[in-house]
Amino acid sequence: MTDLFQSDLSALARQIPPGASVAINKGEGPDVPMALAKEIVRQGIRGLKLITIPASALPVSGMMVDMLIGAGCVKSIETSGVSMSELGAAPRFTKAVKDGALQVLDATCPAVLAALHAGAKGQPFASLRGIVGSDLEKHRDDFKLIDNPFEPGDPVVVLKAINPDVAIFHARYADRDGNVWIGRHRDQLFMAHASKKVLVTVEEVVDRNFYDDEAMVTGMIPSFYIDAICEAPGGALPMGLDGNANIKAVLAYMAAARTDEGFQAWLDENVLAGAKAAAE
Amino acid sequence: MTADAPCRDEEIYANAIAGLLVGAKHVAVGMVSPIPGTGALLAREKSGGKTRVSILGKQKMLPWTDGSQELFDLAGQGRLDGFFLSGGQIDRQANINLVGIGDYPDHKVRWSGSFGSGYLYFVVPRVILFRWEHTRRTLVEKVDFISAPGTSEPGVYRPGGPIALITNLCLFEFLKDRGRFRLKSVHPGHTLEEVRDNTGFDFDLPESVPETPVPDAATLETIRGPVATRIAEVYPVFARDVFGIEPAKAPDAA
Numbered sequence: 332m333t334d335l336f337q338s339d340l341s342a343l344a345r346q347i348p349p350g351a352s353v354a355i356n357k358g359e360g361p362d363v364p365m366a367l368a369k370e371i372v373r374q375g376i377r378g379l380k381l382i383t384i385p386a387s388a389l390p391v392s393g394m395m396v397d398m399l400i401g402a403g404c405v406k407s408i409e410t411s412g413v414s415m416s417e418l419g420a421a422p423r424f425t426k427a428v429k430d431g432a433l434q435v436l437d438a439t440c441p442a443v444l445a446a447l448h449a450g451a452k453g454q455p456f457a458s459l460r461g462i463v464g465s466d467l468e469k470h471r472d473d474f475k476l477i478d479n480p481f482e483p484g485d486p487v488v489v490l491k492a493i494n495p496d497v498a499i500f501h502a503r504y505a506d507r508d509g510n511v512w513i514g515r516h517r518d519q520l521f522m523a524h525a526s527k528k529v530l531v532t533v534e535e536v537v538d539r540n541f542y543d544d545e546a547m548v549t550g551m552i553p554s555f556y557i558d559a560i561c562e563a564p565g566g567a568l569p570m571g572l573d574g575n576a577n578i579k580a581v582l583a584y585m586a587a588a589r590t591d592e593g594f595q596a597w598l599d600e601n602v603l604a605g606a607k608a609a610a611e
Numbered sequence: 612m613t614a615d616a617p618c619r620d621e622e623i624y625a626n627a628i629a630g631l632l633v634g635a636k637h638v639a640v641g642m643v644s645p646i647p648g649t650g651a652l653l654a655r656e657k658s659g660g661k662t663r664v665s666i667l668g669k670q671k672m673l674p675w676t677d678g679s680q681e682l683f684d685l686a687g688q689g690r691l692d693g694f695f696l697s698g699g700q701i702d703r704q705a706n707i708n709l710v711g712i713g714d715y716p717d718h719k720v721r722w723s724g725s726f727g728s729g730y731l732y733f734v735v736p737r738v739i740l741f742r743w744e745h746t747r748r749t750l751v752e753k754v755d756f757i758s759a760p761g762t763s764e765p766g767v768y769r770p771g772g773p774i775a776l777i778t779n780l781c782l783f784e785f786l787k788d789r790g791r792f793r794l795k796s797v798h799p800g801h802t803l804e805e806v807r808d809n810t811g812f813d814f815d816l817p818e819s820v821p822e823t824p825v826p827d828a829a830t831l832e833t834i835r836g837p838v839a840t841r842i843a844e845v846y847p848v849f850a851r852d853v854f855g856i857e858p859a860k861a862p863d864a865a
């Protein structure tokens with residue numbers, strides 16, 4: 332067994348310094364690190380600069396980001412979108428922007444991805460078509476318009492590389508040596524390549540090594556990119572392992588988070604209750 | 612839902628959207644786009660499966676094996692023919708605003724964000740705009756924030772852009788050379804006058820304004836059968852409300 336494994340979520344969350352830039356994934360599969368995010372709230376880690384890869388706009392990923400913002404953990408968010416998809420707007424995000432309590436670095440999805448890839452490759456910037464003439468270009472200091480050096484007269488946007496301090500996500504399996512299996516969710520692989528520290532919760536640790544299995548090794552992140560792993564069954568809930576979100580749970584959150592009082596009550600009941608009980 | 616139930620508005624919109632996608636090889640559907648998704652899946656059925664449809668938001672509906680970037684890589688290489696975009700505001704020149712109302716960043720109203728629009732609007736040849744609230748507050752003379760511009764200056768790489776805008780009142784086509792919209796058809800139960808009264812910008816008119824066609828019986832059967840089943844995978848709430856399909860069983864614990 333490797334020493335990457337942590338016995339509990341609190342040990343994992345303690346490795347996120349206040350003020351860190353934290354990359355989080357899109358949440359199309361059962362990979363939303365909700366249990367870890369709740370632990371971040373319990374530990375009161377503040378000043379985080381979230382970077383969504385490339386958006387948090389699905390019911391559970393949107394809910395996680397909204398909860399972190401509502402709990403006061405987030406200083407800024409670089410994103411291409413925050414919402415709960417067809418369920419509606421993210422209530423705490425919307426309020427925080429309106430109150431001027433959250434800085435938003437508005438992006439467009441492929442810009443975040445291209446900049447992350449530049450970071451993963453150790454390059455200073457990436458170039459990308461599009462964006463020219465938009466207000467995104469106007470308001471981002473780290474987006475620059477240059478003339479294509481190979482075809483002069485062709486304006487192209489270049490984007491400063493992204494290297495997050497920390498990447499967090501939930502995965503299906505880790506093997507006994509700390510290799511993490513992500514299947515097709517390759518955004519996690521690129522996040523791991525680009526980030527200075529990678530913290531993972533997994534559904535299950537299995538007693539084998541994925542390098543022995545060609546089918547598993549192509550969908551895995553080697554342990555040398557990983558800094559710590561914690562086994563946390565159900566760590567993505569209310570996103571189920573089958574990729575279906577518990578819509579009722581997300582709607583209940585959204586209804587509560589419409590008001591400051593409702594959000595605080597939801598937090599007390601669903602996030603802080605355990606911590607309070609343990610402290611007493 | 613049975614084939615003889617009355618035709619719903621969503622089905623008229625989806626049918627019109629499918630009509631704009633004839634001959635497309637690969638169409639992708641972005642975030643919060645249940646009606647465009649229904650239209651794209653209908654185009655797929657009508658093409659006998661020749662039109663590939665990839666729907667964002669659910670692993671099961673996506674053929675990607677290279678992460679989120681694959682959509683944009685496909686588009687950048689010209690391998691994607693169709694996509695859909697909306698906006699809290701859409702203006703006369705088809706500029707779209709997905710960010711908010713008021714002066715950036717001090718919005719009076721903040722929306723979710725620009726998503727892939729700042730790129731896909733430039734590179735996908737058939738971008739279909741949609742907005743199901745056709746009013747003077749959504750269809751405006753000039754947007755407060757340009758998430759993506761409708762047209763570009765000469766010299767800017769721009770193989771893609773808007774071809775149409777569909778609303779709950781009508782279908783516009785976008786005239787790229789004139790940089791403005793022309794009314795194509797008005798949906799059943801609505802009038803040209805209503806469209807004019809509720810549009811905050813000037814647009815061109817054809818010699819006569821036809822009514823948007825209602826899907827025929829066979830098309831309705833397709834929409835309510837295979838299309839509805841597939842769209843329920845990604846948009847369970849929409850599928851329940853429109854087609855009466857119950858969502859997949861959710862996990863028990865929160």
